[in-house]
Amino acid sequence: MKISLRILLALVATLAVFGVMPMFADDEIKVGEYASLTGGSASFGQSSHNGTAMAIEELNAAGGVLGKKLKLITEDDQSQAGQPATIVRKLISQDKVVAVLGEVASGKSLEAAPICQQNSIPMISPASTNPKVTEEGDYIFRVCFIDPFQGTVMAKFAQGKGWKKVAVLTDVKQAYSVGLADFFMKGLVAGGGVVTKEQKYSTGDKDFKAQLTSIKASKPDAIFVPGYYGEVALIAKQAKLLGIKVPLLGGDGWVGDSLLKVAGSALDGSFFSCHFSADDQRPVVQNFVKKYQAKYNEKPDDMAGLGYDSAMILAAAMTRAGTTAGPALRDAIAATKGHPGITGLITIDAQRNASKPAVITGIVSGQFQFVETVAP
């Protein structure tokens, strides 16, 4: 009995010390980040985290913000629904962050947004494109375009290529996929096209032959697959196997490094819309690409660029506001105009979204190829 009591006391003491210590670190501005560092969408989280971390490092090297260093506290939501809510609560109540950066996946942003809104902590999503995210409240922002725009971009692109009959394969477990499919179909029909077949799958599925067999029978000119890279790669492979020769179209959910590794040549001739191209010759982009490559030994993708931009915009807002207090910081972020981001000039509009051009990327011989930029 005595020994276990001592052990208990020792544990309590240790916890107390570790719990109290952070309170004394007052010369830091704590910024929270939640991302999928592991799991099925790990590519999103790791890229955006790399970009964000690089931005924070640069800011700290230049002296920090408002005279203090920025401390990035990152938590992994493991690509699982339900986790973002838990970890954002922890970031806000335990770590006492002044702002939250995240997430790439719209479904996860939708989970965390109400919590940030309730606690009056500004949240900036780097890449969530579903319009509902910023509708959660006036403390929620994003630095990317939204799906009504993205869906229309791809619909117009299909129209331009003469593909009138398009089949749609949606991931019902992701709010992003369902929303984007919706907007695409509206744009397609408005432009005189027709949806030949709608099929569904769930995140994590590995076999799509049943859905693809049905889609093949409907004889489309193209197939719109607004899903995440993990499943899209398998879908492309199986489509090729079943003898489907028409191109696939998609959105920024395709951006992931395992996409081409798993799909191989199955995605040749397909196109998707995204936020950024590493081939963009603007000096700010090429500079970023060089720095990123030197630090991480790989080329940055959209999520990295957006992660970087979201952190920079937060820092710029802090400097403008002169404080990290919730309401003032929120107002400063909302007033962001013409910020020279990696992913384009970023102005936060009245709905707290960014109005930016989309980049259409094609896949040729297993490589990404820039096709065109579409302005809003």
Added chain:
Amino acid sequence: MVDQLLELTQQLLNGLSQGSIYALIALGYTMVFGVLRFINFAHGDVLMIGAFTGFYLGPKVLQVVGGGPGFLAMSIVLVLAMGMCALVGIAIEKLCYRPLREQPKLTVLITAIGVSLFLESVGQLVLSPDPQAFPELIVDKAIEIPTSWGAISSLTVTLSQGLIFGVTLGLLVILRFIVMKTKLGMAMRALSFNPLAASLMGINNDRVISFTFGLGSALAGAAGILTSISQPSIDPLMGVNAGMKAFVAAVLGGIGNLPGAAIGGILIGLIEALVVGYISPTYRDAIVFAVLILILIVKPNGLLGSSEREKV
């Protein structure tokens, strides 16, 4: 009418290969239950180990064999993965389950869950949680079976689907031979009836149990390779889903009953394909688990299981 028959046949063909995978894994569950009377929940994760063995050894085998992907390379990788998984299975049994042989069954059941979580977590830490691309061991082709009636002009079977079914059938035949016609197989069966009597007859229980685990795990390893050939995206959590469905399959066929496990596996595969094709992919998992609940209510010993009466 002919159209619909053709579409049904296509969906069933799709389900057959997935069902074969479940059958292979279910056999492992059922063998261990038969011999030790507990469910080895870590079994599904052995599939993952098999897949990753193939992932790491595949390119090297391809190099040594030369000439690109082909049946020889695939067979070598299959055998290597089966061997690796057999060793892993035997190790798990020796380290985690044997010390608990005298404990109540609940203890070892919870340990099995622990081993499963351990394998998954270590896998994520060591092997990277991102999906990896499995090396191409055979060049997959779609084989069109032309049928001249109806709008569906042909049935499509992929080479990998055919391979999975063929290899599963072959392994089942070998398994039946081992269980029915060899001394070790006879020892396994004796152990499943009465361990005490078996040891009194001179059977080395420990060795037979190790062999059972090795055999079951080898089959799971084969399942891992076969499933990776047709769905080349592998990750440390890939065994969870298949393991659970295979467990349902084993219960459906009658836990402890070998042909039951195989039939249960095929049945679950077919049910899944029908649900995805005709109802909705969203309900696939729900209906499979509803089948589990149903069979436990209506016929708890499974389709081929017989009720065991405790003889006093």
